[in-house]
Amino acid sequence: MQFLGLISRNVQGILYLLVALVFLTVSDAIIKWLSPYYPLHELTLIKAAIALVVIFVVAHIFGGLSQLKTKRPWLHLLRGIMYVLSDAFYFLGLAAIPMATTVTLFFCAPLFVCLIAKIFLRETVGLQRWLAIFVGMVGVFVIALPSGVEFNWNVVFPVLSAVTYALMVIMTRKLAISDSAGTMSVYVLISFILLSIVSGILIGDGQFNVFNQVALEFLLRAWQWPSLGVYQLLIICGVVSAVGVYLLSQSYRIGEASVVVPFEYASLPLAILAGFLVWGDLPGLRDYIGSALIIGSGLVVILFEIRMSRKLPLFKTG
Numbered sequence: 048m049q050f051l052g053l054i055s056r057n058v059q060g061i062l063y064l065l066v067a068l069v070f071l072t073v074s075d076a077i078i079k080w081l082s083p084y085y086p087l088h089e090l091t092l093i094k095a096a097i098a099l100v101v102i103f104v105v106a107h108i109f110g111g112l113s114q115l116k117t118k119r120p121w122l123h124l125l126r127g128i129m130y131v132l133s134d135a136f137y138f139l140g141l142a143a144i145p146m147a148t149t150v151t152l153f154f155c156a157p158l159f160v161c162l163i164a165k166i167f168l169r170e171t172v173g174l175q176r177w178l179a180i181f182v183g184m185v186g187v188f189v190i191a192l193p194s195g196v197e198f199n200w201n202v203v204f205p206v207l208s209a210v211t212y213a214l215m216v217i218m219t220r221k222l223a224i225s226d227s228a229g230t231m232s233v234y235v236l237i238s239f240i241l242l243s244i245v246s247g248i249l250i251g252d253g254q255f256n257v258f259n260q261v262a263l264e265f266l267l268r269a270w271q272w273p274s275l276g277v278y279q280l281l282i283i284c285g286v287v288s289a290v291g292v293y294l295l296s297q298s299y300r301i302g303e304a305s306v307v308v309p310f311e312y313a314s315l316p317l318a319i320l321a322g323f324l325v326w327g328d329l330p331g332l333r334d335y336i337g338s339a340l341i342i343g344s345g346l347v348v349i350l351f352e353i354r355m356s357r358k359l360p361l362f363k364t365g
Contacts, residue, residue, distance in 0.1 A: 072321055135204075139266060312346075
């Protein structure tokens with residue numbers, strides 16, 4: 048921890064984020080591996096319950112559970128619901144399309160943050176940022192239309208994940224002023240548990256699993272008790288997820304969002320590596336072109352945010 052004290056808060060935020068991405072990639076890979084056999088609500092419930100225990104133990108050791116208190120529980124729960132929806136859409140996409148493609152489409156999130164800030168926060172969105180948003184959407188369609196004709200509906204899931212994640216980010220801006228990363232993590236995990244239980248009650252018997260579609264089968268499959276080996280995998284998944292969620296919250300609490308956000312793109316090479324090592328997936332040419340458009344447009348939006356916050360022109364004129 049002495050090392051962290053010697054570097055700036057922004058660099059600390061970046062380091063927290065990069066480590067978080069490694070842990071979250073492992074968690075994502077485990078869920079994708081289990082998605083053909085178990086329903087989403089079951090995997091989410093077990094993972095979140097294990098992660099919540101880990102967070103409580105860590106909080107008890109480092110400062111006590113009192114640090115998890117908040118004066119805005121309902122905003123935390125609303126943020127948690129957005130996080131759960133984002134995660135659910137993300138994993139539905141992950142079950143049906145390659146890991147790298149899912150991650151790339153999720154990178155629309157900065158573009159949606161820009162749009163949502165315009166709608167709800169009345170922030171000014173200039174022509175350059177509108178153009179960046181348009182280019183990013185073109186990138187989505189480049190990836191979604193591999194044949195040039197037939198639309199792949201499974202790509203809708205990671206895009207919806209990006210929308211709900213953007214809503215969660217807007218709420219995080221308000222909560223980060225007064226609440227700790229641990230508090231935000233706890234409410235996210237509680238939201239996961241509550242919504243997973245409700246989903247299990249409503250669809251856990253598998254009666255609605257009548258669709259011959261990978262993502263919907265993952266959502267509507269009947270609950271079945273995992274084997275000992277699967278429980279061990281889910282324990283690992285829960286622990287690394289807890290660490291990842293905590294470090295992710297900590298990264299944005301410590302560092303400036305405009306500085307930290309670009310480093311989320313580091314999850315793409317991690318996803319490509321995991322997809323290749325576990326499933327033998329490699330992105331095609333259209334995936335690379337779409338990725339370049341999405342990531343490039345996202346970086347333009349982020350660059351404008353940095354320049355506007357510092358009241359500097361985007362390009363030097365002399």
